[in-house]
Amino acid sequence: MTTIDKIKQEIKAQNLESVSGIESDLEFLLWDLSEMDELNAGYEVEKYHNGHYAIGSNGGLEMLTVEFDTGIVYRIPFISIDNSEKIKVSDSIAELTKLN
Incomplete structure (x- = not known):
């Protein structure tokens, strides 16, 4: 199980600011930690x-x-009001660095 503090520490450790991938629609900016x-x-x-x-x-x-129970990173539409529309992006925050 992961926590908010662990998520923030991992983002800082990986020095992540953005995520992009092979898919043309996979381009995200990470929010400022603060x-x-x-x-x-x-x-x-x-x-x-x-x-x-x-x-x-x-x-x-x-x-x-990031899902607390698994650490898996998902993308979810802002208009969604539940988790049924989530799409897996990577197994972890560390894996996100391999997408860039």
Whole structure:
């Protein structure tokens, strides 16, 4: 199980600022670490995507989240109100560095 502190430490350790991949629609900017808690509260991530913590977005269509139980990184549409539309991006934050 991962925690918010572990997520932030991993992002800082990996020096991640953005994520992009082979897929043309996989391009996300990670939010500033000091703003993540506020943005999660504003987007009501805990309410609508319980068990996830958002770490960035692709400009408004999808958020990039980490699942607490598994550490898996998903993308979830901002308009979604549950986790049924999540799409796996990587097995972990560390794996995100291999996408860039």
